[in-house]
Amino acid sequence: MSRSPIVSPLRRVNWGVVLTALPLLVWIVGLVLWPQLGLLLQSFYKVGGDTVTLANYLSIFQDSDLIFLRVFGKTLLYTLAIAALTLIVAYPMAFILAKVLKGRQKLVFILLLATPFWVNELIRVYAWIGLLRETGVVNYLLVDVLRVLPAPIEFLYNDIAMLVVFVYSFLLLMLLPIYSSLDGLDDTLIQAAQNLGADRISVFRYVVWPASLPGVTSGLILVFTLSFSNYLIPTLVGGKSSLWVTQLIYNRFVVATNWNLGAAYSFILLAIASLVVWGLLKLTGQSLKKVLGS
């Protein structure tokens, strides 16, 4: 009697590949796509309702004082300002790191910059509170040591304090991509430009800046998206007027327990953030592929 030639379909599957891909699949489907889809669906229903509606999205135009739109607009403007400020602070540092320091010095410099970031974000923000509060280090220096102020000032709980902490917190995310593109720039290109008659400004404009653009774009995108969606810093160091869009969303989810409205707000945030990223890429003439690569 001959045995059946039928092979179980299970045996044709390459289990090695499946097992290797499993964490990735679980991650993408279970932790990204599924919850996002769930939230997206929720955003089209009213609390407890069962008819599809745009009411949650339209409600932003019906708020009292248009609070969502105003906070949203302010957050967007501030976030762009934070990205720009971080760029201004990080660029010279990245340049010195890539083009002035040599070998071992670079390593020490990067290590010194990175060490504070081994500590959790929350702790670092508390450290800033320790620096800036009325009885903090800065006030102690100004009032008791240098005696330039008659009495301590409250530096915390306003927009400037918030911007300072934001720029500090995201500095490395801007610095490292710019450093990496500048480090890849061949020094002889700078010499060649000088040799062809370019002054310092032209060397920067035509050689250094274009070479650093992928890093700049990547830094801007990282700092923009992460500060746009940040909750901790505006909550801890921002003032009463420094309302951030994430706080508004938090309120909808947790305080008002209106998950449907919260979901709608979240998707508006996501859409606008994506739009700004796309705009940044267009503006700098970079592709997402190139920027991710850097």
Next chain:
Amino acid sequence: MTDAVDVELRDITKAFGDFTAVRDVSFAVPRGTFFSILGPSGCGKTTLLNLISGFQEPTAGEVWIAGQRVNGVPPNRRKVNMVFQRLALFPLMTVFDNVAFGLRMAKVPQAQVRSRVMAMLETVGLTGMERRLPSQLSGGQQQRVAIARCLVLEPAVVLLDEPLSALDLKLREHMKLQLKHLQREVGTTFVYITHDQSEAMVMSDRIAVMNEGQVLQVGAPDEIYSLPCHPFVASFVGESNTFQGTVVELSEDSAIVKDGAVQMQLSRTPDMAVGQSYLQFLRPENVRLLPLDGDRDRPENQVRGRVQSVIFDGAIVRCLVNIGRDRPLTTLFTRGTTQAVPYVGETVRLGWRAADVIAFPAQHRDQMMQLQKAQFAEV
């Protein structure tokens, strides 16, 4: 060639801390010449280039370009343009923009930029390539963009820092001739840095040979090769059989020098004395294979030996002959001459004329070491 001088170095010294990279260098490059600075790596030739282009300032001495003293003048204000070793084409700019860069920096009107760039691209044979990026060109084409980018500015001098070293052998041979022709055509003074004596020989009108921060000899390629005035030049430029011997006998116009088992006659120089030590150089092409028992051909120096190896290099044949000392004697001849190529193990008779031996007094023990170093650098 006119008497005008495009580059002149006067007693240039450049020190980096304790290390003196260049010491008391003086030479002048006449207008329109292809001038090479030849030397092993680390001899200071790149430092010289940086001093001329202005990337570095000399510790002492003066640099003159086109009749003007340029000490302290920054690189972007010197009428000198440079072709870099790794070319340094701007990777994000098209060929056109690369060539136009210098003109735009000089604020030349747009219409003129266009016509001058296009004319220059035609000169170097790159018409039609202007919209490409450097990465889309072959090595030879990139080379030409780098040169066009300099020439379009009509500089007094173009400096070239071993621009051929990155190319493969065949393209390098081709570019050697192209560069020479291009230089003839445009008539611009070229200062070319190289450690490759063949590049310098093929292309140059004049060569300055450098070693350990000093210029040892400046002259036409033929002069450098046949009348070297320093043992380093003799050993670095071209191939040589070297000997170190002592003068054992002097006559009116000749001397006998003995190096171990080998004794040879050479032309006498006025300062020779018996007992003095001498370095001798003998070009392989001046060592001739003679018939084993002929009588007609009798040069002053003759030696017998056994053929150790025969090396064919295209048209040229090298024979290494063991003449009873640690290093074999090399003889070199072209194929197809009446000479039959000897076989390994054959006993042959070699001969050379006294006048073909180049001799220098061996002042220092370390001179020989230096020469051996130079020979390694050649390989």
